[in-house]
Amino acid sequence: MVLVLAVAGLVLVARLVQLQAIERERFARQANRQRSDIETLPARPGDIVDRRGRLLATTITRQSLYVDPSRIDDPAAFAAKLAGALDLDATELAERLSAARSRRFLWVRRRLDDDTTDAVRALELPSDTWGFREEYLRRYPQGVLAAHVLGLRGIDNRGRGGIEQRFDDLLRGRDGRRVLIRDARGRAVEVRDEATTAPLQGRTIVLSLDLVVQLFVEEQLDAIVAEWQPIGACGIVMEPSTGRIVAMASRPVFNPDPALAEGGRQTAEGSEQETERGERRQAERGRPEADTDSPLPTAYRRPPTVGVESAAWKNLATAAVYEPGSTFKPLIVAWALDRETVSPDETIDCESGAWRMGRRLLHDHHSYGELSLTDIIARSSNIGMAKIGQRLTNTELYRATMAFGFGRRTGIELPGEVDGLVRPLSQWNSYSTGSVPMGQEIAVTPLQLVAAHAALAGGGRWIAPRLVLADVDAVEAAVSFPGPAEGPHMRAPDAAAPLVSPTVSAEAARWVVEEAMTAVVERGTGKPAQLPGRRVFGKTGTAQKIDPETGGYSKTRSVCSFVGGAPAEAPRLVVLVLVDEPRGASEAAGGRVAAAAVGRILDRALDYLGEP
């Protein structure tokens, strides 16, 4: 008997040793897991502000409604009450509640507006069945303004497009976490401070944009869209002295705010969200489709529910390429001057409007005889440019193209920028010698074009265009975010000096801007850009598009543009407006379609900036 008990005792001791010494890790881990609950402390996504601190994108707090389905005695009655306040379908809600009977937590609807929040509170439902939890909601208080620059931040707190995507990590911050010790009933009994990390709030990004100038540009684009019904248009305003982008807009546009509020293209966070989206979609479908025939420009049409229309999503300023056409000519002339291939006071015979260059017959819009270098620009003579090209040779033309930053990304802080297309020199032929000087055979982004002209306006220094002010906030961000060990994605915007490269001599640049390009506006193709009291310089461009049927240049489809700035003696701003396929525009429409818009933008912006 005693022996039996002794053996039993030894067995027990052995078992205890097994449980408490040998396997203790496993058990302890499980015990720890079952009572610890990691709660995320969401970081507030940072704001995006313009150069004067105006809010472009911000984050507000909204109440999200959840219920504890296991405590709801009568789902049908509960749903009926709640559905009224939430504008949901009661039957569907009741089904959701019933289906989740065994669960303790179910999102009913997230990020309610204040009225709905009050309405739910007023229902006075049993307090143990529901609750609000604060969640962040991204808002774009300026609506469509600068939509392409900003991009979107979804309900999943991921930036898509624009600055939101480019500086996603910086803006998003880093969620903190809190470890709660819960008892078996789920009540929090302790917060483990040592395991708590505070959220690292998202940083504020200061853009070089000026909201007011941005508004001027967007207004002009909308006017152009209304008048010319193009397939697209974009406008860029750049400071030649700093490389900062003051405004950048693209059409068609999307509205980031309704797209968010309506649950547009955001991916769902969970199945609840899924349902929620479905409900919204239904609500959306119920909306009258009259929008389509509305006189509003495409730009202001409500984006489709399923997502931002892909065309509207594209930022034409950085993600589209066009043949620059005549806007390219001043750059080549500046290069030729710099190389002393031409001199400012010489004249070139423009062959009365038609000239055979090799096996190619070149035409001017009007027939010109001897033209000064200024007039070749002012009248936009193709023949004159071809002759300059001939003098420069392909090698120099190629160098000029590269020096002005074409064929590669500018490095602007936006995702989706494209390189444009400059074929390698080895593929250039005698045809190129005539085409490149008049802005053909190469494809450029509008941003590249404006940056190249800013280089001229800035005295021959090409400065990489930038959108983010390398400012206090960025420097601060660089300090508060841990270094490269955390991964390169956490690095703050480059606070270093802007990337600058020389192109042509200051003299050559100044002559082209103050003489040739001023003449364009005073007496040439760019007259619509004239402003009383301001010396505006600029260059029109009308690039015929390749006709997909014939393979040659189309007579009816063209890209009209105007790039210009003011004041000519000390350019403060360079503005580009580019319109893709304005309907009904005749040849040489660059002036008519775009120059006036650039003039108005310059006028208002310079007034606003206090430029006399």
Added chain:
Amino acid sequence: MLVGFGAVMVQSASMTSWPAEAERLYFSRHVVFLLVAVAVGAVCARLPASFWFRAAPWLFAAVLVLLAAVLIPSVGTRVNGARRWLRVGSLSVQPAELAKLALPLLLCRLMRLRHAQQSRSFVRSLALVWPLAVTVPLVLLEPDLGTASFLAAGALVALFVGGWPLKNFAALGAVAVPCACAMVWLRPYQLRRITGLLEAWSDLNQAPYQLRQSLLALGEGGWFGVGLGRGWQKLSFLPEANTDFVFAVVGEELGLIATVGLLAVWAGLYAAGLRAISHLPRGGFAYPAAFALLTQLVLQAATNVAVVTALVPPTGIPHPLLSYGGTNLVVSMATVGIVLSLSRPTDS
């Protein structure tokens, strides 16, 4: 003898603080129970051994009446689907616990009488089983399988030590084993307990909640425990932390040192108890009765530890002297008292 009593006192004193972790109320009540238990134990120890010999039938009769009373719906109190308690005012009593005292005492008395008659009849010796045959079904009806099987085990120990012929055990087994199997088969939840035990061995996550939590508590304690009063499991995860599973709490808070130490204390208590009664005549009433009671107490502790460590299916047997619960405490102390009483050399 003194050593054994001292160990018990120290042990019980140090362990009463356990239920206090759960709730103050439990603690104060436990102290009251403890005082009562010590008083009862002291009284029991004071009484002469001959008293127990004389009192055994009366005690047993009283217990039988109580056991029957429990089953009467208006008298017995139902807790968790089992009718085990008699409630008088704020005081509740578990008659089955009292049976643990009465049954071995009666059996030993009967055997002593049989010895006196020098009877050799197999049938008559087999008839000694009758108290067992009456008590166990009554407890089973409550239902309380754990205590029932425990009573049976205690009774068997008493019979064994009392010199019951081995062949009788074989005969009893031939009847009892099929009965037990039938029981399990008829009551699916009993089977569930056994399969639950097997699951706890194979996959912890599939194990019944209580067993899993018990094992987690023990594992968490490790070598030295998380510290007195700092255990988490007992706060709510581990059901019945202060009664049947108090040992798991000891394991969590004080670690392997304490759990093994506690087993050592029990072994020491057992050894001391055995030494205290070693001088008694083997054939008398006192020795088998004391041995049976002592063994029964230690066996109860061992069974409880086995349950907590998932070695045997959950039985609902509290840890003697350690668990919260008035009847258990009083009965345990009374057991000690009776053993002490019996261990005194008598002139009978």
